[in-house]
Structure formats: structure tokens, C-alpha cells
Amino acid sequence: MKIANVKGRLSIVVADGQAVDVETASAGKFSSSIHEAYEQWGAFSAWAKTVDASSASTFADADLDSPVPTPRQIFAIGMNYAKHAAEGGFSVPEEPTIFTKFQSCITGPFAQVPILVDGKNDWETELVAVIGKTARNVKAADAFDYVAGYTMGQDISERVTQGKGPAPQFSFAKSFEGFGPTGPVLVTLDEFADPNDIELGCSVNGDVRQSDSSNDLVFSVPELIEYLSARLTLYPGDLIWTGTPSGVGLGRKPQVYLNVGEELVTWGKGIGEMRNKIVAAK
Ligand code: ZN
Numbered sequence: 001m002k003i004a005n006v007k008g009r010l011s012i013v014v015a016d017g018q019a020v021d022v023e024t025a026s027a028g029k030f031s032s033s034i035h036e037a038y039e040q041w042g043a044f045s046a047w048a049k050t051v052d053a054s055s056a057s058t059f060a061d062a063d064l065d066s067p068v069p070t071p072r073q074i075f076a077i078g079m080n081y082a083k084h085a086a087e088g089g090f091s092v093p094e095e096p097t098i099f100t101k102f103q104s105c106i107t108g109p110f111a112q113v114p115i116l117v118d119g120k121n122d123w124e125t126e127l128v129a130v131i132g133k134t135a136r137n138v139k140a141a142d143a144f145d146y147v148a149g150y151t152m153g154q155d156i157s158e159r160v161t162q163g164k165g166p167a168p169q170f171s172f173a174k175s176f177e178g179f180g181p182t183g184p185v186l187v188t189l190d191e192f193a194d195p196n197d198i199e200l201g202c203s204v205n206g207d208v209r210q211s212d213s214s215n216d217l218v219f220s221v222p223e224l225i226e227y228l229s230a231r232l233t234l235y236p237g238d239l240i241w242t243g244t245p246s247g248v249g250l251g252r253k254p255q256v257y258l259n260v261g262e263e264l265v266t267w268g269k270g271i272g273e274m275r276n277k278i279v280a281a282k
């Protein structure tokens with residue numbers, strides 16, 4: 001199942017460009033709020049399997065907003081691909097390196113991304129796991145039962161701010177307005193042949209900058225859920241940004257960053273494609 005945020009309303013995608021409005025189709029049993037669906041994911045996903053596709057209407061890419069617009073918690077993992085750790089001058093961590101992105105940076109899959117023109121604004125393509133059930137002390141073997149599905153994320157990062165100060169400012173420098181495109185849809189795990197092997201990548205103006213698979217993750221999605229839930233509670237609708245593969249601008253020789261007017265295209269196999277235009281921040 002694929003779910004989408006069509007003009008702010010919870011929708012089920014039944015074919016390319018075709019979605020069923022959940023509140024209408026369920027006669028109000030489920031509201032138009034996507035976040036509410038995560039909070040009752042078991043009941044919602046059971047009902048969603050019975051939906052009548054003939055009641056779908058068409059939507060355009062521009063109608064899509066983030067499929068996870070208001071996560072209570074956002075976890076992001078640093079250096080979680082060995083080649084990316086190496087290009088940043090880090091060794092592969094022995095435990096997950098965790099920071100957050102602030103909720104206000106979350107934006108849609110086709111939204112404009114505003115950048116500070118005197119900054120060094122970088123791309124980081126990431127597979128994002130969305131929690132579908134409250135999780136505490138969950139073992140890796142059971143962890144996928146707690147995942148509503150996957151979406152894609154672009155962990156846009158302003159490297160000058162990130163490196164300023166006595167300690168790195170990952171959370172702030174990765175949370176400027178518009179720095180969290182997510183989407184284009186949420187896809188449930190039954191749609192993937194192997195939920196530990198999702199091909200992902202990005203291009204800038206057609207030039208491929210990243211291309212890898214989540215089977216290269218240092219810490220897999222189940223391992224991250226076990227690690228996090230051993231220390232805190234994960235809530236429905238929370239996000240785990242699983243880290244980025246190699247190929248970021250910071251790690252290139254010479255370094256290269258995003259420029260105003262460029263189009264950043266981010267994809268995940270089985271999830272789809274986001275297209276974000278880079279604009280100057282006001
Ligand atoms: Zn990242």
C-alpha cells in the first residue's frame with residue numbers, strides 16, 4: 001500500500017496519479033489527518049486494504065505534501081554507510097551516531113528548497129523509516145512489526161554552520177526551513193522484495209551524485225529500532241532517517257554544493273522520486 005498527502009489530506013494511491021481520499025471513502029471513520037492514521041495504524045491499514053479503487057480521483061505531483069508532516073520525534077543517523085564515513089574523514093562508528101532534525105524543516109517532495117547563497121548547502125539522500133506502533137525494548141528480529149513503511153528523505157545540510165563552534169551543530173545546520181523534503185509517498189514493507197535492500201540515489205541537474213543500496217547500511221533499520229527503543233520510546237509517526245551513502249558534496253574533490261536554480265532529484269526504488277528546485281532563501 002502507498003499512502004500520500006494530497007493537498008493536506010490522507011489518501012491511498014491506487015495507481016500512478018490516482019488516489020482515494022480516506023475521509024470520504026471511509027465515511028468519516030478515519031479523518032483526513034495523516035498523523036492520526038499512524039496513531040491507529042493497525043486499524044487503518046486493515047481498512048485500507050478493502051478500499052474501492054474506483055472511487056479514486058487524479059492528482060498532480062504538485063498536489064503532494066510530505067506523507068509524514070508532523071512527526072513527534074525525528075532521529076537521524078550519522079556515518080551509517082562505510083564509504084560515506086570515509087569520505088568525511090571518520091571511521092565507521094561502533095554504535096549508531098544519532099542527532100535530530102527539527103519538525104519545522106519537513107517539507108514536500110516537490111517543494112522548493114531555499115538555501116543561504118553564502119552557505120555550503122549539500123545533499124544527503126536517505127531511506128526514512130516511519131514508526132507505526134509504540135516501540136520500547138523491541139528486538140531487531142521483531143522490529144519490522146513496528147514500522148508503518150518507508151519514504152525517502154533529503155537531509156539538506158548547510159556545512160558552514162554544521163562545522164561552526166566547539167562541537168558540530170548537526171541538528172541546527174540540517175534543519176533550516178525547507179531542509180527536510182520527504183516523500184513522495186509512504187510505502188508499506190510488504191511491497192518490497194527485501195526491506196533491507198532498497199536502492200537509492202540522487203542527481204543534480206541530471207548529474208548522478210549518489211547511488212547505493214540500503215543493504216550497505218552499517219546499522220540496519222531493525223538494528224536501529226532495537227538500539228533506539230532500548231533507550232527511549234518510539235511513537236507512531238516518528239521518523240528514522242537512516243543515513244546517507246557516499247557522494248555528498250562535502251566529500252568530493254573539489255567540493256561541490258547546491259546552487260540556486262538547480263533541480264535536486266531524489267529516488268528510492270519502489271518508493272518513487274522527489275524533485276526539489278533550489279531557490280535563494282529570503
Ligand atoms: Zn544525513
